[in-house]
Amino acid sequence: MASQEVKLIGFWVSPFVHRVEWALKLKGVEYEYIEDDIYNKSPLLLELNPVHKKVPVMVHGGKVIVESFVILEYIEETWKEGPLLPQDPYERAMARFWAKFAEEEVLENAGIALCSHGSQKEKAMKSTIDALEKIEGELKGKSFFGGEAIGYLDVALGWISYWLPVWDEMSSMQLLDPMKFPSRNSNKLQLEKKNCKK
Structure with a gap:
């Protein structure tokens, strides 16, 4: 599952997108970055995140994960190498x-x-x-x-x-x-x- 394709839909200035990028890089996860204009939301963004219509959106193996803290938790649980959260x-x-x-x-x-x-x-x-x-x-x-x-x-x-x-x-x-x-x-x-x- 961890080896499946990862895509990240983001906006270059978003601190929420950056935290997801940092986590992926620290874990050594390869991903495709797709820039979206949050002031002129793309059909892709609206399709992937119809509830909040915001970035970041991460797609892993066809499964959509939204909200930066939720994505961080998902990354931590999916890629065990180099844990970000303390063990205690x-x-x-x-x-x-x-x-x-x-x-x-x-x-x-x-x-x-x-x-x-x-x-x-x-x-x-x-x-x-x-x-x-x-x-x-x-x-x-x-x-x-x-x-x-x-x-x-x-x-x-x-x-x-x-x-x-x-x-x-x-x-x-x-x-x-x-x-x-x-x-x-x-x-x-x-x-x-x-x-x-x-």
């Missing part, structure tokens, strides 16, 4: 917790900050920074969230190091102050060395 059940649960936390607290609030003004923007920026401080505490003193090797949480949160600085520049925010979040720069360099970036 508690550590696995904590990796999933922090991935969900970042999605709900960082991504959501940073998005609000990017698209708002005045007190709403300030409140969203504060919530984002508070959440980033908690995540920084998890990374402190480690090369990766899992220790010495890239794991599930690094893949799930990898977008933070790349996309928040872009959002900062676009909207004159400073969510990722390098003095306040030194681990972010270290983690970014480690990811680049491992060739996980697209």
Whole structure:
């Protein structure tokens, strides 16, 4: 089953697509990438993901898997080599917790900050920074969230190091102050060395 053809439908700027690509590359899985314009959705995307009509969509042996976290779990369970999730059940649960936390607290609030003004923007920026401080505490003193090797949480949160600085520049925010979040720069360099970036 693992040797069957893999296709990934994505959009070049999507952090959700990137996390799936990183996981596939870390596992050494060959795949065909199909770019889709999410602002002018193709019939293929609408056929493969009629519920959410979003990327990423992964097709493995004719079976369709959607939603980036679900795809990560599928990749982990299908290709056993180079496990991304820790073996310890508690550590696995904590990796999933922090991935969900970042999605709900960082991504959501940073998005609000990017698209708002005045007190709403300030409140969203504060919530984002508070959440980033908690995540920084998890990374402190480690090369990766899992220790010495890239794991599930690094893949799930990898977008933070790349996309928040872009959002900062676009909207004159400073969510990722390098003095306040030194681990972010270290983690970014480690990811680049491992060739996980697209």
